[in-house]
Amino acid sequence: xSVLIVGSTALDSIKTPKAENPRLLGGSAxxxxxxxxxxxxxxxxxxxxxxxxxxxxxxxxxHKIALEGLQVLPGxxxxxxxxxxVNMNNRRxxxxxxxxxxxxxxxxxAAYQTTPxxxxxxxxxxxxxHVLDQMRRPKFVVADTMDLWLNIALGDxxxxxxxxxxxxxxxxxxxxxxxxxxxxTALKKIHKLGPKYVVIKxxxxxxxxxxxxxxxxxPAYPLRAxxxxxxxxxxxxxxxxxxxxxxxxxxxxxxxxxxLYGSVVASFCCEGFGLQRTARLQPAQIEQRVKELREMTxx
Amino acid sequence: xSVLIVGSTALDSIKTPKAENPRLLGGSAxxxxxxxxxxxxxxxxxxxxxxxxxxxxxxxxxHKIALEGLQVLPGxxxxxxxxxxVNMNNRRxxxxxxxxxxxxxxxxxAAYQTTPxxxxxxxxxxxxxHVLDQMRRPKFVVADTMDLWLNIALGDxxxxxxxxxxxxxxxxxxxxxxxxxxxxTALKKIHKLGPKYVVIKxxxxxxxxxxxxxxxxxPAYPLRAxxxxxxxxxxxxxxxxxxxxxxxxxxxxxxxxxxLYGSVVASFCCEGFGLQRTARLQPAQIEQRVKELREMTxx
Numbered sequence: 001x002s003v004l005i006v007g008s009t010a011l012d013s014i015k016t017p018k019a020e021n022p023r024l025l026g027g028s029a030x031x032x033x034x035x036x037x038x039x040x041x042x043x044x045x046x047x048x049x050x051x052x053x054x055x056x057x058x059x060x061x062x063h064k065i066a067l068e069g070l071q072v073l074p075g076x077x078x079x080x081x082x083x084x085x086v087n088m089n090n091r092r093x094x095x096x097x098x099x100x101x102x103x104x105x106x107x108x109x110a111a112y113q114t115t116p117x118x119x120x121x122x123x124x125x126x127x128x129x130h131v132l133d134q135m136r137r138p139k140f141v142v143a144d145t146m147d148l149w150l151n152i153a154l155g156d157x158x159x160x161x162x163x164x165x166x167x168x169x170x171x172x173x174x175x176x177x178x179x180x181x182x183x184x185t186a187l188k189k190i191h192k193l194g195p196k197y198v199v200i201k202x203x204x205x206x207x208x209x210x211x212x213x214x215x216x217x218x219p220a221y222p223l224r225a226x227x228x229x230x231x232x233x234x235x236x237x238x239x240x241x242x243x244x245x246x247x248x249x250x251x252x253x254x255x256x257x258x259x260l261y262g263s264v265v266a267s268f269c270c271e272g273f274g275l276q277r278t279a280r281l282q283p284a285q286i287e288q289r290v291k292e293l294r295e296m297t298x299x
Numbered sequence: 300x301s302v303l304i305v306g307s308t309a310l311d312s313i314k315t316p317k318a319e320n321p322r323l324l325g326g327s328a329x330x331x332x333x334x335x336x337x338x339x340x341x342x343x344x345x346x347x348x349x350x351x352x353x354x355x356x357x358x359x360x361x362h363k364i365a366l367e368g369l370q371v372l373p374g375x376x377x378x379x380x381x382x383x384x385v386n387m388n389n390r391r392x393x394x395x396x397x398x399x400x401x402x403x404x405x406x407x408x409a410a411y412q413t414t415p416x417x418x419x420x421x422x423x424x425x426x427x428x429h430v431l432d433q434m435r436r437p438k439f440v441v442a443d444t445m446d447l448w449l450n451i452a453l454g455d456x457x458x459x460x461x462x463x464x465x466x467x468x469x470x471x472x473x474x475x476x477x478x479x480x481x482x483x484t485a486l487k488k489i490h491k492l493g494p495k496y497v498v499i500k501x502x503x504x505x506x507x508x509x510x511x512x513x514x515x516x517x518p519a520y521p522l523r524a525x526x527x528x529x530x531x532x533x534x535x536x537x538x539x540x541x542x543x544x545x546x547x548x549x550x551x552x553x554x555x556x557x558x559l560y561g562s563v564v565a566s567f568c569c570e571g572f573g574l575q576r577t578a579r580l581q582p583a584q585i586e587q588r589v590k591e592l593r594e595m596t597x598x
Contacts (some may be wrong), residue, residue: 181386183503184521204482205504208521215595217518222483222507256598278596296514297596299555 001139002041005033005238006106006131007121009046009070012274013081013095014228019246021228024274025056026080028121028144032233032238034278036119037063038286039242043112043132045069047104048078059279068109073100076245085275088226089203108134117245120164121234122146125156132163140244140251142166142197144237150176158193165251166197168237174200183208184215197255199240201233209259212252218259221267221293228273231268239265239276264289300544301340304332304537305405305430306420308345308369311573312380312394313527315387320417320527321353323573324355325379327420327443330530331537333577334564335418337585338541342411344368345432346403348376357524358578365393367408371382372399387525388502407433416544419463420533424455431462439543439550441465441496443536449475457492465496465549467536473499480505483514496554498539500532508558511551520566522594527572531565534577538564 012026029046036042043066050072060067076099084091106127116139120128128143135141143164149157150173161167167190171183178189183200187210190198197211204223209216240255240262247254264286271277311325328345335341342365349371359366375398378571383390404428415438419427427442435442442463448456449472460466466489477488482499486509489497496510503522508515537553539561546553563585570576 182523182525184523202504205501206379206516215521217521217595219516219596222514222516224481226481260598294598296516297518299559299593 001116002043003036003117003119003241003245004043004045004108004112004115005036005119005241006045006069006127007032007119007122007123007144007234008078008101009044009048010078010080010101011052012230014230014273015081015083015094016228017084017086018227019273021273023053023079024276025059026231026274027078028123028231028234030060030275031234031269031278032119032121032241033060033065034063034275035235035238035262035269036242036245037065038239038265038281038283039261040117040245042066042242043069043115045106045108045112046072047073049073049075049100052077062186063279069106069112071104072109075100080092082230085230088229104152106131116140117241118133118142119237119241120144120160121237125153127159128160129156129163132160138145140165142168142237142241144168144234145173147173147176161190161194165193165194166199167195168199168201168233170201170233172202188214197251199237199259201236203229203232206263207236207259211255211256216256216259218256218263219293219297221264221289222296223267223270226270227277230274232269235269236262236266238262260290260293261286264293300343300368300415302335302416302418302540302544303342303344303407303411303414304328304335304418304420304540305368305426306331306418306422306443306533307377307400308347309377309400310342311529312378313529313572314380314382314393315527316385317385317526318572320572322378323575324350324358325530325573326377327422327530327533327576329359330533330568330577331418331420331540332359332364333362333428333574334534334537334561334568335541336364336547337538337564337580337582338414338560339416339544341365341541342368342414344398344405344407344411345375346370346372346399347376348372351376357570358574362578368405368411368544370403370406379563381529383527386448387528405430415439416540417441418536418540419443419459420536424452424459427459428462441467441536443467443533444472446472446475460489460493463494465498466494467498467500467532469500469502469532495543496548496550498536498558500535502531504526505562506535506558508554515555515558517562518592518596520563520588521595522566522569525569526576527581528569531568534568535561535565537561548576559589559592560585563592
């Protein structure tokens with residue numbers, strides 16, 4: 001089955017202590033879509049400006065990502081610039097130019113409206129609602145978010161939570177949303193807001209799923225060097241959704257394995273700037289790391 | 300087989316945002332010994348003053364901990380007082396009264412010198428050396444440490460590392476020792492200092508073993524409330540060593556399972572002040588949590 005992915009499609013200028021890379025392909029939907037493409041057909045919904053490099057369109061196409069839902073509008077592509085500190089954990093935004101993203105309204109081609117798996121990658125909750133309004137009985141809907149929306153669009157986000165099957169957020173966002181320092185009691189509080197599945201991402205410490213069959217502690221793949229963590233969370237959830245869409249059987253039966261695959265794709269994402277490492281990933285390399293990760297958690 | 304455990308035996312006065320408990324049974328050796336006692340016979344080596352409450356001696360005895368190596372000297376028992384912040388992660392020391400601990404020299408009864416498993420719990424590296432000097436061909440020697448010794452006794456500690464089979468430290472100590480932010484490259488550097496097995500403790504994020512069969516990512520048991528984390532690391536390594544001493548077969552075959560048991564005992568430790576929860580722990584409760592933890596990591 002296929003996955004519809006809506007989110008930001010951007011140009012990222014990223015500075016780390018070791019290097020500086022301008023105008024990389026970035027955005028939540030780009031990372032999630034490429035990650036999902038290793039497992040399932042992907043339909044991308046987003047917006048770019050006339051300055052969007054052709055080579056990035058070709059990158060999407062090489063991953064067989066359907067682009068009928070990618071609007072190209074007069075103006076500039078969303079441009080984000082950020083800088084990481086030495087430990088690669090803290091980053092600060094240097095610049096945000098919304099460009100064509102400012103007036104973005106995701107409109108779904110008719111053929112997209114029956115896609116079974118829907119990933120509402122990080123984007124304003126109002127736009128995530130707008131996508132769901134156009135969908136016809138999707139099988140499994142997951143949303144990601146960011147601290148910005150907790151700050152400026154909490155009402156929209158809380159309404160969205162009632163429309164989701166799964167919600168993915170990081171640990172600091174979970175603390176902010178629930179006002180709870182404990183990740184396990186925070187999970188319980190988030191379930192009460194709507195979603196049956198809640199995943200809390202903890203970066204290099206992996207992620208935690210809470211669902212009908214209880215908790216799953218998903219490990220992160222050990223990395224000896226992190227080049228650029230931008231997009232790792234998007235890659236994780238994209239890989240997870242792609243894997244779920246490809247699997248036979250129920251979501252409940254497959255979600256743990258799907259998270260493991262998502263975790264592995266995210267690990268590759270961290271090993272290159274932007275999508276540079278992920279984009280040249282081979283399926284056998286994913287399988288190899290999944291195998292290693294299973295071995296590292298086997299008692 | 301049995302475990303010899305040397306370390307501090309102390310009275311801990313602990314303040315958390317919710318409660319204050321004076322003069323609890325504490326110290327690295329107390330926590331490690333009680334944790335190990337659920338699996339194997341334990342021989343404790345330490346020192347207390349004449350003020351050491353009889354009920355704490357009885358607590359050791361209830362856990363069948365051999366006390367021939369526990370010196371009772373004129374003067375006061377080592378007393379530590381600390382306070383935890385709201386999130387229970389950061390703590391600050393309010394008071395340290397060394398008392399009889401200041402002149403402590405661990406002397407091993409002759410019968411102790413052939414104990415197969417040796418845990419050098421957190422204590423000055425010079426004293427850890429002194430214990431090893433008295434041992435005759437132990438099967439498996441593990442040491443724990445703390446930031447204090449990295450600051451004031453690094454030379455002794457580096458020499459100790461060459462005498463160990465296993466070394467256990469937490470992530471901030473690993474960073475300090477190796478000057479490396481990445482836990483996986485830090486592990487490689489610590490191996491080069493001597494130990495075949497290195498375990499880095501990451502608190503609520505579990506622990507990581509690096510050994511001859513590669514990495515093992517050991518989960519922490521999910522806790523919805525932490526009452527007092529003091530001694531959790533000592534309980535972890537104590538439980539691990541007790542479990543290893545009890546198991547048939549090689550350390551390599553058993554260490555992953557032993558870490559899981561250590562992790563579970565540490566989780567109980569966090570659920571009471573000092574040793575209050577651990578001391579009334581039943582073996583069936585340990586087995587139950589180990590089973591749950593395995594379920595939570597099963598893909």
